[in-house]
Amino acid sequence: MKDFTLRKKFLDCKSGTCSLFKGFVMLVVLMLMTTSSAMAQEPKFEVIDGFRYLLDSDTKTATLVPKTDGKYSGNIIIPEKVKGNDGVEYIVASLSASCFEDCSGLTSINIPSSVTSLGESCFYGCSGLKSITIPSSVTSLDKRCFHGCSGLTSITIPSSVTSLSDYCFLHCRGLTSITIPSSVTSLGEGCFSGCSGLTSITIPSSVTSLGWYCFDGCRGLTSITIPSSVTSLGFGCFEYCSGLTSITIPSSVTSLDWNCFKDCQNLETVYFEGKYCRSNYADLCIPTTSIIKVPTEYLQGYKDSFGPDYKYIYAWNPDETGDDNKPVTQCSTPSISYESGKLMFACETAGAKYHYTITDTDIKSDALSENGEVSLSAAYNISVYATADGYKASDKAKATLYWINANLDTGTNINMVKTRGVVASAHDGIVTLSGLYNGEVVKFYATDGKYLGSSVAANGAASFAVNESLVIAKVGKDSIKIAVK
Structure with a gap:
């Protein structure tokens, strides 16, 4: 920047003209400084080896951004460093929001260890993506990061990640199993919603909350263990988990939201380990045919909270070993x-x-017959x-x-x-x-x-x-x- 320092003698002029001129000079200086600053902050985009980057001259870092002339596709290896047209080397530090959005032709990607964040909707709609390597340098998976990656069958989340944001794996229908590292403390809203192929998942003891609709629509999930670190289950947390047959709610859970088990029609047994913590358990939408096991000392409280529609609420001791905490024998088919x-x-x-x-099927209400004839089954x-x-x-x-x-045979000619x-x-x-x-x-x-x-x-x-x-x-x-x- 140019040196706009003015001599003290000049600025000390006391005449009215000098005073006006002094103000004019200062205004020009401020305008030049503002213009210079704006020019320095102007985004700098460059296409290097087929990838489009936003280059930051101050930090010498590059952010991979969406193409303007099509979509990324095929097997991609992102470099750790790139050289700009100015001859300066930039470190690839992040993947921008929507970087690979709707790149259905993308089949695999290798992310370098220089990258620390994956932006919102980064891989949204990458239905052809089958494998991805996330380096341990990444600390966050932003909202909808892998939303709609239906071809992804498994993924390893590094221990550097501390949270799975809202709708992170929404509608990843091909995902069959996933291991969440112990560094993660929360599963965001709709995190695994619509992952219908998910059959097993391990929730670490570091997780304290399961967000709204966290496992909504995970029809393939037959069982799940909620660790004692979890204190809340969000609205519709296990909604439409039709494959879920039994579940244990640890005593650490002090907040259960509405519709938590809505349309879990095959849920046979629900075990509660702690004191009842809500006035109306019917709002959880547990099937009325489910067998519900509750601590002996809180039996009446649970019965009152569930209401008269729930006929199969029984006492058990969560601290006992043996068969009390196992699914009971099935009733014979009538x-x-x-x-x-x-x-x-x-x-x-x-x-x-x-x-x-x-x-x-014969029962009708206000039905229409064109010819006046109705066949009955x-x-x-x-x-x-x-x-x-x-x-x-x-x-x-x-x-x-x-x-x-x-x-009937009456022995007469009368037709009965x-x-x-x-x-x-x-x-x-x-x-x-x-x-x-x-x-x-x-x-x-x-x-x-x-x-x-x-x-x-x-x-x-x-x-x-x-x-x-x-x-x-x-x-x-x-x-x-x-x-x-």
């Missing part, structure tokens, strides 16, 4: 039958209770599962209740119109019909009309073993189509 106008359920597990659903679809104290819920049993002709119910079900290749008359013959056919055999009803039921996936049972003049799984 059978479905029909007798004397009543639908009957039975289960080999003592004290079983039955949870059933009946649907009828005359059938109810039934599904039921059983629960019992000390057991986890059974598998679902399914059957169909058909309304067929009663086949009457129907009866017959339940048809199939399990392990055995087809069973109940609601029959004792001694009544049921004939079985393949779908191509081939006769398979017959069975005579005893105690109101007839059974027959088949190899086909679909059979037709003929009862009197009625034919019933039965799917065999």
Whole structure:
């Protein structure tokens, strides 16, 4: 910068003219200094060996930035140093925000140890990226860093990283496993949301919080261990984790947000190790069929907090060794039958209770018929599962209740119109019909009309073993189509 020092004698002039001139000179000096500073701060972009950089002349560092004439692709090795057009050597210190955004043709990348940060959305939408090496110099993975990298199957996070920012691995569907280093203290909002291929993950004891929607939609996750360092589970933390069957909430967790387990329909057992910490546990959306184990001294408090819809809340001692902290035996699958106008359920597990659903496709509301004719299926679809104290819920049993002709023979010429119910079900290749008359013959056919055999009803039921996936049972003049799984 030029030397704008003014002589003291000149500045000491006391006349009005000198005073005005002095002010003018100072204004010019300030303008020149501002212009010089602005010129020094002007961004300096250069393309070197196919990469576009922002060069900082003061720090002698370079930031890799997006291309302006296309996208990066292929197997990329980023250099540690580059030489600018000015002949100066610059150290590549960072990858800018959106540096490789939507570079779907990028397949692998090697990042040098000179890089300390990966900017926001750095690899956003790099669906073709299959491998990446992150050096131990990197201290942060910014928001949406790997969002949508669906081709990434595994990644090693260096121990220099202290946090995984919001949506860091959002929709990385190909990711099957990941190890988080003990340097990480928090998992940001939506960090692994939509990682449907993730089957296992190890959360280190350094992590203190799981952010909102942290594992939302991780359908492949069957189990997860929450360390005792964690104090809070964010809103919708495990939402739509349909593969999750059991989970233990450590006593360190003092904050559980709404919808934490929403649509975790296969969650069979939930273990709470600490005192209840919220007034309404129903807001967590744990399935009402789940078995919930809570510390003995807090049993009533948990029951009050969960409310009357939760029937299977039992006491346990988290400090005991043995089988108390293991999933309980599954209740036997119930059978479905029909007798004397009543639908009957039975289960080999003592004290079983039955949870059933009946649907009828004939039920309509304000439906429209163009010609005034409506065909009826005359059938109810039934599904039921059983629960019992000390057991986890059974598998679902399914059957169909058909309304067929009663086949009454009065010995007269009077035509009597009457129907009866017959339940048809199939399990392990055995087809069973109940609601029959004792001694009544049921004939079985393949779908191509081939006769398979017959069975005579005893105690109101007839059974027959088949190899086909679909059979037709003929009862009197009625034919019933039965799917065999």
